[in-house]
Amino acid sequence: MASDLAARRGRLRQRLAELDVDAALITGLANIRYLSGFTGSNAALVVYADGSDVFCTDGRYRTQSAGQVPDLERVIERNCARALAERLGAENVARIGYESHSVTVDGLDELRETAPDATLSSVREAVESLRAVKDEDEIALLREACAIADRALADLIDRNSIRTGRSEIEVGRELDGLMLEHGAEAVSFETIVASGPNSAVPHHRPTGRDLEAGDFVKFDFGALYGGYHSDMTRTYVLGQPAEWQREIYAVVHEAQRLGTAALSIAADVRHVDAAARDHVKASGYGEEFGHGLGHGVGLEIHEAPAVSYLGAGTLAERMTVTVEPGVYLEGRGGVRIEDILVVRAEGPELLTQTGKDLTVL
Amino acid sequence: MASDLAARRGRLRQRLAELDVDAALITGLANIRYLSGFTGSNAALVVYADGSDVFCTDGRYRTQSAGQVPDLERVIERNCARALAERLGAENVARIGYESHSVTVDGLDELRETAPDATLSSVREAVESLRAVKDEDEIALLREACAIADRALADLIDRNSIRTGRSEIEVGRELDGLMLEHGAEAVSFETIVASGPNSAVPHHRPTGRDLEAGDFVKFDFGALYGGYHSDMTRTYVLGQPAEWQREIYAVVHEAQRLGTAALSIAADVRHVDAAARDHVKASGYGEEFGHGLGHGVGLEIHEAPAVSYLGAGTLAERMTVTVEPGVYLEGRGGVRIEDILVVRAEGPELLTQTGKDLTVL
Numbered sequence: 078m079a080s081d082l083a084a085r086r087g088r089l090r091q092r093l094a095e096l097d098v099d100a101a102l103i104t105g106l107a108n109i110r111y112l113s114g115f116t117g118s119n120a121a122l123v124v125y126a127d128g129s130d131v132f133c134t135d136g137r138y139r140t141q142s143a144g145q146v147p148d149l150e151r152v153i154e155r156n157c158a159r160a161l162a163e164r165l166g167a168e169n170v171a172r173i174g175y176e177s178h179s180v181t182v183d184g185l186d187e188l189r190e191t192a193p194d195a196t197l198s199s200v201r202e203a204v205e206s207l208r209a210v211k212d213e214d215e216i217a218l219l220r221e222a223c224a225i226a227d228r229a230l231a232d233l234i235d236r237n238s239i240r241t242g243r244s245e246i247e248v249g250r251e252l253d254g255l256m257l258e259h260g261a262e263a264v265s266f267e268t269i270v271a272s273g274p275n276s277a278v279p280h281h282r283p284t285g286r287d288l289e290a291g292d293f294v295k296f297d298f299g300a301l302y303g304g305y306h307s308d309m310t311r312t313y314v315l316g317q318p319a320e321w322q323r324e325i326y327a328v329v330h331e332a333q334r335l336g337t338a339a340l341s342i343a344a345d346v347r348h349v350d351a352a353a354r355d356h357v358k359a360s361g362y363g364e365e366f367g368h369g370l371g372h373g374v375g376l377e378i379h380e381a382p383a384v385s386y387l388g389a390g391t392l393a394e395r396m397t398v399t400v401e402p403g404v405y406l407e408g409r410g411g412v413r414i415e416d417i418l419v420v421r422a423e424g425p426e427l428l429t430q431t432g433k434d435l436t437v438l
Numbered sequence: 439m440a441s442d443l444a445a446r447r448g449r450l451r452q453r454l455a456e457l458d459v460d461a462a463l464i465t466g467l468a469n470i471r472y473l474s475g476f477t478g479s480n481a482a483l484v485v486y487a488d489g490s491d492v493f494c495t496d497g498r499y500r501t502q503s504a505g506q507v508p509d510l511e512r513v514i515e516r517n518c519a520r521a522l523a524e525r526l527g528a529e530n531v532a533r534i535g536y537e538s539h540s541v542t543v544d545g546l547d548e549l550r551e552t553a554p555d556a557t558l559s560s561v562r563e564a565v566e567s568l569r570a571v572k573d574e575d576e577i578a579l580l581r582e583a584c585a586i587a588d589r590a591l592a593d594l595i596d597r598n599s600i601r602t603g604r605s606e607i608e609v610g611r612e613l614d615g616l617m618l619e620h621g622a623e624a625v626s627f628e629t630i631v632a633s634g635p636n637s638a639v640p641h642h643r644p645t646g647r648d649l650e651a652g653d654f655v656k657f658d659f660g661a662l663y664g665g666y667h668s669d670m671t672r673t674y675v676l677g678q679p680a681e682w683q684r685e686i687y688a689v690v691h692e693a694q695r696l697g698t699a700a701l702s703i704a705a706d707v708r709h710v711d712a713a714a715r716d717h718v719k720a721s722g723y724g725e726e727f728g729h730g731l732g733h734g735v736g737l738e739i740h741e742a743p744a745v746s747y748l749g750a751g752t753l754a755e756r757m758t759v760t761v762e763p764g765v766y767l768e769g770r771g772g773v774r775i776e777d778i779l780v781v782r783a784e785g786p787e788l789l790t791q792t793g794k795d796l797t798v799l
Binding site (some may be wrong): 116117136137138139141155175177179180181182183184185188199250253254257258262263264278279280281282359367368417 | 477478489495498499501502536538539540541542543544545546547560611614618619623624625628639640642643728729736748
């Protein structure tokens with residue numbers, strides 16, 4: 078794992094020349110974790126062109142960082158970005174890169190004061206673009222994060238816990254507890270349980286509403302494992318499905334299949350989105366699918382690439398993305414189906430294993 | 439509640455003149471929640487001197503925001519800060535305030551481009567300083583968040599779940615599950631279970647280490663309820679305590695009592711810290727108490743005021759703070775005891791109810 082981390086820093090180092098900087102001050106926590114292995118909540122990292130990388134965290138993490146970041150020089154200071162900026166200033170580093178999407182205005186002012194002679198410029202999302210392509214260790218963690226979520230949902234169904242008379246909140250809490258039991262470090266994000274008309278709200282927060290016969294019940298949830306986020310959505314029907322429910326379920330199911338089939342190396346993300354969206358549009362529900370098809374997922378729940386009509390760029394081998402079309406009929410109900418997949422030369426690898434056929438509970 | 443929210447915006451509005459701005463663009467999510475009631479993950483808010491406040495979120499939160507923010511004009515756009523900046527630009531607002539500690543460098547560039555004729559200046563932590571003083575509705579939510587954590591820990595003990603042969607991770611997951619059962623929306627932060635030598639690490643992440651007879655077992659955890667974070671620490675002994683364990687437990691216990699007793703209106707936060715720290719120092723463990731005494735807590739787990747030798751300023755009525763001294767003997771074990779208290783004219787109100795006498799399990 079230490080060699081993976083060094084290789085990641087090496088890939089960033091290779092980019093420093095084209096970014097016109099001698100060193101990059103990394104302050105985004107997910108980026109720091111990616112490059113150093115450190116999992117705490119306060120840190121900064123400098124990657125130098127000459128390889129003399131240095132890491133900073135505060136005293137709370139002295140022991141933890143010794144274990145997680147043994148191969149880097151470590152500085153222990155409360156204000157990590159300032160401590161490393163002072164060092165860069167003292168070393169007279171001429172061109173310092175920083176992350177303009179994560180450094181605050183106050184943070185940049187502090188950097189300017191601390192290294193007044195340096196030329197400061199943004200490295201933009203250089204680390205995020207590296208992170209979009211996973212290594213196999215990362216994929217293994219995502220696979221397990223997905224498996225935990227699959228197992229928790231299977232248990233919830235086996236226990237007959239998704240039933241009339243239970244509230245969205247109750248069912249959601251049970252699902253969260255099952256993920257923890259199956260080994261999740263935490264939930265990936267606030268679990269969505271959306272029943273009946275609430276299922277038409279793409280991002281519904283669970284309420285005290287009791288599940289009723291005839292409801293769509295939509296679950297969007299995931300497990301955190303080794304720092305990696307799973308993310309899946311399944312939509313069930315309680316009792317006999319109505320014709321409109323069968324119809325939109327079939328549309329979303331087929332769109333999800335088509336979007337998945339379009340995942341290939343060098344595919345334009347807008348074309349992948351269109352592969353699913355065109356089917357939804359042709360079925361007459363284009364207006365009811367108001368979000369992008371998917372997103373990259375890893376150390377953050379939403380990361381590059383955006384698989385969307387608003388996105389840009391192409392897929393690459395070992396990108397991990399969600400495919401999650403939905404159709405939402407306001408006031409009635411909605412369906413979304415979401416898996417995580419790995420882009421592979423031989424065709425996408427499916428990490429989410431739960432079945433997708435219309436399931437009546 | 440809507441009237442509370444309007445009152446909060448009114449308090450910020452009163453500060454706009456001294457901040458030399460005609461409107462404040464609020465982008466920190468906790469600040470937005472505080473001022474609008476909105477709980478989603480993407481939003482922005484403008485508070486105007488003339489009261490024509492406007493809120494923005496994206497399409498995922500259309501329904502939710504209609505329910506949570508009924509009294510404000512709502513804009514639905516993906517890039518909320520930009521949408522509201524465009525509006526401020528179109529309205530020719532002369533002086534725009536922004537939050538320089540939460541707006542990123544890229545965000546400020548976008549604001550400059552979108553409202554090129556306006557004078558931009560930071561409102562600093564104006565909203566955070568309002569948030570430091572809670573209203574009674576907020577205190578009621580914190581009280582319940584504390585009660586949930588108390589009940590979960592009591593269950594854990596009643597079930598004899600803190601016992602030799604179980605790992606830190608296992609015990610931590612059970613505690614997390616119990617908080618959810620007792621009504622937590624989520625855990626406040628990653629639960630710390632630190633046993634034996636690990637208890638000497640102030641911020642230890644649970645490991646597979648099995649609890650052993652003679653261990654200190656330190657729990658630092660909390661429940662999220664209504665958006666408010668509880669935060670408590672208790673340290674137990676498994677089996678017969680050794681003399682050194684009795685000694686440092688007694689030191690920390692007394693320091694915690696002294697720090698609590700020093701919480702009063704207008705008390706300097708450094709004096710409160712010193713009230714506890716002086717006892718630890720006099721007992722010979724000054725070097726082993728390497729962090730501040732406490733911190734404000736509310737919509738964020740760490741917020742103003744810092745109750746620390748590094749802090750500044752005085753306490754005010756209805757501030758909610760932790761008091762959490764600790765003594766950590768590297769390689770052997772450590773003790774921390776932490777409660778949340780409300781600063782009151784009649785003396786501090788204790789929200790954390792779990793007892794603090796040395797408890798042997």
